Amino acid sequence: MAKKETDSAAKFEADRKKWQALEAKRRAKKGKRIDVTAIVVKIVVVLVVAAIVCGGAYIYGSSFGLPARFVPVLKVGNQVVKAPEWAFYFYSQYQSTASQAQQFLQAYGQDLLQLDTTISPFGQMSPYKVSEDSEKYQTWDDYFKTQTGVQLKNILALAQEAKKIGVKFAEADITEIDETMNEWRKSANSNGMSLSAFLRLQFAPGITEKRYRSVLENEKLVTLLQTRKEEEFAAKYTDAILQEEYNKAPQDFNLADYRAYEFAKDTLTAKTNESDESLAARQETADAEVKKKAEAFKAKATDEAAFLSAAQETTDTQAQPDYDAASATAHLRAKKTAISSYGEDYANWIFGDGRKAGDITVVETSTAFYVVLMLRPQYAITTVDYYSIPIDFAATDDGSDPTGESKAETKKQADELLKSWVEKGATAEAFKALIQENSTTESVESDEVADTVDDTTGFSEKVAPDDVDETAIADWIFAADRKSNDTVVVETSTGYAVLLFSKNNTDDFVWKTELTQTHVNEDYDAYVEKTVESYSYKEYSIGFKFALPMAETMCEAYVENLNASAY
Secondary structure (H helix, E strand, C coil), rough: HHHHHHHHHHHHHHHHHHHHHHHCCCCCCCCEECCCCCCHHHHHHHHHHHHHHHCCCCCCCCCCCCCHHEEEEEECCCCEEHHHHHHHHHHHHHHHHHHHHHHHHHCCCCCCCCCCCCCCCCCCCCECCCCCCCCCEEEEEHHHHHHHHHHHHHHHHHHHHHHHHHCCCCCHHHHHHHHHHHHHHHHHHCCCCCCCHHHHHHCCCCHHHHHHHHHHHHHHHHHHHHHHHHHHHHHCCCCCHHHHHHHHHHHHCCEEEEEEEEECCCCCCCCCCCCCCHHHHHHHHHCCCCCCHHHHHHHHHHHHHHHHHHHHHHHHCCEEEEEEEHHHEEEEEEEEEHHHHHHHHHHHHHHHCCCCCCEEEEEEEECCCEEEEEEEEEEEEEEEEEEEEEEEECCCCCCCCCCCCHHHHHHHHHHHHHHHHHHHHCHHHHHHHHHHHHCCCCCCCCCHHHHHHCCCCCCEEECHHHHHCCCHHHHCCCCCCHHHHHEEECCCCCEEEEEEEEEEEEEEEHHHHHHHHHHHHHHHHHHHHHHHHCCEEEEEEHHHHHHHHHHHHHHHHHHHHHHHHHH
């Protein structure tokens, strides 16, 4: 298999496992975080854009009569949910999952979630069993029906609890809700409609301006409650408590830098009428030959330069013409939990006590022999501050990758900026001025660190390795020898970036943040479970006779719009 195909398959498998883990967490009823943040806002963004683009190709038709708007479907504590609100939340469950399915389909051409978005979810079989011991599977509408009940119970119970303990909106919170409603109002006005009429057509009869605002307010209340409680829980974990816990197992939190070269084993199959003993003996002999190659590689790799030379010589560069030993063998900022998938012996050697730079070994796993060279034994990492000027490659008319000439021109721009900075005094203020004058991207970092990045100055503060999507940037800013006022030009996935290192926050250990967050998550999960269970929950069967047809119509319209957009 070619390297690109291998990388693609590996990424698919990683994404698949990540999604399954998140889905399992979301569906669990006990001891798991209740994540309601951004569910409604995400739909707002998608559907406002859809309404503008489609020019009134509305999601929902007004085919349900007035009584349906007032039929109760369920009750949480003192909060009654009517058919329109329930259908709205059902639709949010479906739309979120359908969007995820579309993303995987476009990225990999595979139906990872087993949700066919070209037909209605109603009556379509899901991959979820009716119960753990059952052989029968739920339909997708049954699955979303259950999840809608769980979601509403969580949101409404926590919103009521927030009010009970005195959580109130700040002016900024009200402004945020107002801005969201105004976005809807703009779309309604552009279609010559009142906001309530527009919302009814977008979702369901009964989703008025007042009711929709209530949805946003409940979501905000839950977010504010979570923030308050997490701050309370975090305050319990003092530096002394965290340090003591870290000292018990530092290898669980530390990182390590090393190089590894793989010699894959050949998995043999039995010949006709071959005994198990014979097959095992042949496999042992084949494995011994692979190990011999690994040991020969190790003998050549007397230092890092020799290791890289051996890797380049050993690799079939005709099959992998783009092979670069420096990048292919590097494992920087590795965590023990992440590399344990290679095998226990592999991870234990790298994070073994007394390991030092230059140590080298051959480690056997179930699938290969690895020659492993230690570069930087396990260490505790701290956050860093840095400045960045990203310069994007010029866009091509046909959307193809930038040419070598285009890349060279972009690199030249970046080099000239760095030279200009030196000429202007090589100060942080001079670098800020260059950022404001020359940055070609809207944000200098990923969305995941938006709260620590000031887009107007390009200054990234208290950044941890997991906050940085660009490997080239992370490799440079977290290098062991990095010091204040270091600069560089690095190639990224979208262009080049001129970087200025500000400082290493020597007291801001990432393990301390990770430990605190782990404890806070556990405490908040327990709080949510206890709080939600303290509120009564009741369903009304008559309500589903009205709410389910509403939800079905909304989902079918979404499918219809997706199918239409495919042509």
